[in-house]
Amino acid sequence: MADTLTITDNRTGRTYELPITHGTVRAGDLRKIKTGDDDFGLISYDPALVNTALCTSRITYIDGARGILRYRGYPIEQLAEDSTYLEVSYLLLNGELPPRAQLAEYTRAIDAHRAAPDGFEQLLDGFAKHPYPMGVLTASVAALSTYHPESRQIFDEAARREAMYTLIGVVPTLAAYAERHRSGRALVPPDPSLSFPGNFLAMLFGEPGKPYNPQPVLERALDLLFVLHADHEQNCSTFAMRAVGSSHADPFNSAAAAVAALSGPLHGGANEAVLQMLAEIGSISHIPEFITRVKAGDGRLMGFGHRVYKSYDPRAKIIKRTADEVFEITGKNPLLEIALELERIALQDDYFVSRRLYPNVDFYSGLIYQAMRIPTDMFPVLFAIPRMSGWLAQWEEMLLDPETKIARPRQVYLGPDRRDYVPPLHHDRAGKERPEAERAIVHGLHAVRPGADGQRVGRDSRREHAAHPDRRPLRHEAVPAVPLRRSQRRRFEHRDAARTRTRAATPQVAVHDRARLLRRRRSAR
Numbered sequence: 001m002a003d004t005l006t007i008t009d010n011r012t013g014r015t016y017e018l019p020i021t022h023g024t025v026r027a028g029d030l031r032k033i034k035t036g037d038d039d040f041g042l043i044s045y046d047p048a049l050v051n052t053a054l055c056t057s058r059i060t061y062i063d064g065a066r067g068i069l070r071y072r073g074y075p076i077e078q079l080a081e082d083s084t085y086l087e088v089s090y091l092l093l094n095g096e097l098p099p100r101a102q103l104a105e106y107t108r109a110i111d112a113h114r115a116a117p118d119g120f121e122q123l124l125d126g127f128a129k130h131p132y133p134m135g136v137l138t139a140s141v142a143a144l145s146t147y148h149p150e151s152r153q154i155f156d157e158a159a160r161r162e163a164m165y166t167l168i169g170v171v172p173t174l175a176a177y178a179e180r181h182r183s184g185r186a187l188v189p190p191d192p193s194l195s196f197p198g199n200f201l202a203m204l205f206g207e208p209g210k211p212y213n214p215q216p217v218l219e220r221a222l223d224l225l226f227v228l229h230a231d232h233e234q235n236c237s238t239f240a241m242r243a244v245g246s247s248h249a250d251p252f253n254s255a256a257a258a259v260a261a262l263s264g265p266l267h268g269g270a271n272e273a274v275l276q277m278l279a280e281i282g283s284i285s286h287i288p289e290f291i292t293r294v295k296a297g298d299g300r301l302m303g304f305g306h307r308v309y310k311s312y313d314p315r316a317k318i319i320k321r322t323a324d325e326v327f328e329i330t331g332k333n334p335l336l337e338i339a340l341e342l343e344r345i346a347l348q349d350d351y352f353v354s355r356r357l358y359p360n361v362d363f364y365s366g367l368i369y370q371a372m373r374i375p376t377d378m379f380p381v382l383f384a385i386p387r388m389s390g391w392l393a394q395w396e397e398m399l400l401d402p403e404t405k406i407a408r409p410r411q412v413y414l415g416p417d418r419r420d421y422v423p424p425l426h427h428d429r430a431g432k433e434r435p436e437a438e439r440a441i442v443h444g445l446h447a448v449r450p451g452a453d454g455q456r457v458g459r460d461s462r463r464e465h466a467a468h469p470d471r472r473p474l475r476h477e478a479v480p481a482v483p484l485r486r487s488q489r490r491r492f493e494h495r496d497a498a499r500t501r502t503r504a505a506t507p508q509v510a511v512h513d514r515a516r517l518l519r520r521r522r523s524a525r
């Protein structure tokens with residue numbers, strides 16, 4: 001059986017055969033389907049790209065129906081159990097797990113890029129007093145491009161890798177600095193003797209000049225959360241990274257776009273929103289009322305649902321188990337009880353069951369971060385730190401893909417047909433176009449006649465202008481507002497006539513030849 005799709009266009013009766021590759025048809029093939037020579041051809045309409053493959057990729061695999069997530073073929077459960085974030089980062093970037101020596105070399109390369117650029121603290125001084133950390137991170141990541149102009153050589157492998165290692169290495173530092181700066185605490189520089197997650201905890205909670213020993217369970221839990229968040233194929237922020245990168249923007253500016261996309265509550269901001277939601281619910285007894293509101297369309301159950309997963313998010317399962325280990329050290333987060341009961345009720349409710357809404361990665365991650373004493377609005381930042389590896393792997397794959405072109409989707413235009421411009425002032429407050437006569441009143445065009453005679457005309461329209469609520473200042477205010485005396489008027493008339501004659505004469509006479517000009521004027525009279 002041929003892997004093709006046969007389409008009959010009922011507008012023309014013509015039949016087309018399109019090849020099917022990897023379960024997809026090429027949207028470009030639809031362009032052949034036309035009603036005539038001047039028809040652009042059929043295009044596919046897919047708001048939010050719900051059913052459009054943007055690219056081919058060899059990085060991350062998700063089977064949403066069966067709750068499967070794999071990085072480069074390795075199941076997330078195995079990586080979570082046995083790997084570390086930097087090993088996973090290497091895997092995402094290079095396609096294979098690193099042998100021990102290569103992992104050590106990669107770790108050294110990332111560690112060598114932990115320091116923030118000189119002068120970065122001054123940049124932090126420029127933000128508002130208590131800035132939202134994701135805003136600071138977006139701006140800081142973009143600002144890195146100013147310190148690394150060579151990163152614009154995106155097709156030079158060495159320059160590209162240097163920028164990638166910089167981003168992976170320095171982002172935890174930028175994040176920790178943003179948090180400490182806004183809470184008025186002295187910055188703690190990176191400690192090369194600590195692991196990637198341990199160093200982040202030290203920069204967040206340590207004291208300058210004093211050694212910091214990260215709690216091993218918390219250090220491992222953070223590393224595991226980093227593994228789980230490292231990549232997730234074509235999500236909103238990865239799409240932003242690929243789309244911006246496709247214009248050949250440098251990796252810092254492309255990554256800033258990805259951080260910005262991640263900040264929204266429907267994406268990376270959901271972990272923060274879950275905590276706010278749990279705090280608002282406040283007690284188990286309020287859950288049924290909250291669920292009723294969600295089902296009525298008043299808000300969403302944050303941390304539930306996913307575009308791709310139509311079963312339990314495998315990351316959420318792992319995080320739920322990790323939460324218990326963390327709470328043994330930190331004490332139980334009081335909101336955990338509410339979260340567990342919320343999940344139990346939702347998973348029995350037909351609204352959530354029929355829509356296949358299950359807990360996603362963000363439902364339990366925030367509870368762990370909160371137990372670690374990380375401020376709620378920093379949670380999306382903790383998502384961004386490890387996702388940097390995924391973004392960069394996807395960015396490089398996009399750049400090196402010979403099929404890549406600048407991202408430039410089409411649209412279906414449904415707006416007005418051609419029409420002539422009408423200045424905004426020609427509309428009344430309700431947006432209706434004013435009749436010509438009213439426009440003149442608004443502009444005071446009836447009140448004073450422009451020109452030399454300055455004669456006042458239309459007493460009534462002048463009054464109407466003064467009374468009109470939308471009146472514009474008169475354009476001819478310098479012109480006398482009182483009627484001119486006869487003698488004055490004659491003087492103006494005389495002057496006007498002379499000007500008219502001069503204008504007529506000037507083109508034929510050299511300006512400096514004043515005597516000749518006067519002679520001409522006299523003879524003209």
Ligand code: CMC
Pocket residue numbers: 232235265266267268270294299300301302303304305306307308355357360361362
């Ligand atoms: N609570 C209540 N109803 C929901 C929810 C939810 N969390 N999610 C989806 N629905 C309903 C939605 O109202 C719609 O119902 P109906 O068919 O009656 O209109 C139906 O389920 C389908 O929803 P959708 O909005 O078409 O689904 P989507 O694929 O566009 O949205 C989502 C996916 C993740 C944005 C959405 O499920 C959501 O808003 N969840 C809450 C936010 C959240 O937890 N985001 C984190 C996602 S995982 C981390 C990441 O990768 O970013």
